[in-house]
Amino acid sequence: MTPFHLNNKTILVSGATSPIGHAICERILEMGGKVIALGRNQNKLSDLVNKSTYPENLQTEYVDFELVQSIEDLVKRLPPINGFVSAAAQLLPMPVQFLQEEVIEKVMKVNFHSPVFLVSRLFSTKKVISGSSFVFISSVSSNHPYIGGVLYTAAKAALENFAKVIALEMKSLKIRSNSIQPAMVHSGMFDQTEAFIGKEKMDEHLKNYPLGPGFPDDVAWSSVFLLSDAARWISGTKIVLDGGLTMYP
Template sequence: MYNPYSLKNKTILVTGASSGIGRQTAIECAKLGANLVITARNEERLQATFDLLEGEEHQMVIADLSHTSQIEALVSALPKLDGFSCNAGIANTEPISFYKEEEIENVFKTNTFSMMMLTKFLVKKKKLNKPSSIVYTASIGNVYSAGVANGIYGASKCAIDGFMRTAAIELASKGIRCNSVNPGMVFTNIVDSNGRITKEQFDEDMKKYPLGRYGKPEDVAYAIVYLLSDAAAWVTGTALKIDGGVTL
């Protein structure tokens, strides 16, 4: 059956695949026929994702992408790729007066620097086929909207979108498309990971969403699949909002 969103015979790297959007993206890509290389730093949770994947031609690699040496080792071990879905990320909610330099460095290392260095080594070591597609998971936070105590996390996600646009221009001649997805609030394991937001506050915030709910990981995964697929062959440099209408 004809399916322009098929990923059959495509080899795709998914980072941050141990949970949330990364896990769901890996699951959906496998359903559509992709051969996956999934990576994260927690072996037990990554194995749980691996066990959910349809098909046989998949690999899992444990790597902490906050360390450049591990990024380079991961890339060196990869086969040639048709796609890369970049989801590794951590959250942070901290008012400006409480910022600590080490917290800023930690968030940017994981959310921003890792995807920049991964892209560098994938290109330098010629691991991306022509054509191929890179999809970065950014956020609406501080890109299309702003909120109290979201400065560090939001700034790290703004940087992803800025880098994505440069990468789209630089890599177009190599046949590599670069795009991002920008989700609103999605229920994943990193939502309020420090426990500072109450259920009542979440319920009140959800009322701002015209579609009446927060997102689910699959809402974002389906968009990532589109951008990885040949259906998006003429799409590059685009930041795709997936936010239930909240930025309206």
């Protein structure tokens, strides 16, 4: 049997209602895994099941990453898991001089505090099976901050450090933890970024991608790889997914 399969693995996926999250869920299912898809919009969660090729292995659960109690309640409902893909995030680009406390709190809460709190509760309630794999969808921008991106890029950098700390703290249980750093992917944040910088600047930026911008499945397949036993020797590191954008010195 190929080590790339996910048979007998139950994977929790946050941000499952995003195009990238949706692709991650479907590719996990395609590789034989079971998915618990997290989202805060019941209609979008129902859509995931209705559109899925493997609805029998797809469970959906409500969670709002802005509410601590919502995460506490979620963890009580969850079965033991073999992995977690953290894909929920808020972009909310804003130049530093215009930042409001509510925006700072929202981005840091959804992009960093809540994944940390969720994972902490998963461990403290013994819901993480030995040999599990954690995958944090970060961004290439954590190493390449951009104008208006202070909150998003700082939260992603913090998330990558968190991924590494899990790898260190949980090594005795053979739990692996890694980050993925995508550049521009045709998904929700692509559209938000284009609206922020304008189409002309986006088109200019995309010329720097030797392989063009990414698609949700590009992130999904790398996530599947890191979740699988084929990646059994990979922990505490990052995979850059950028179509060659950052290969030039």
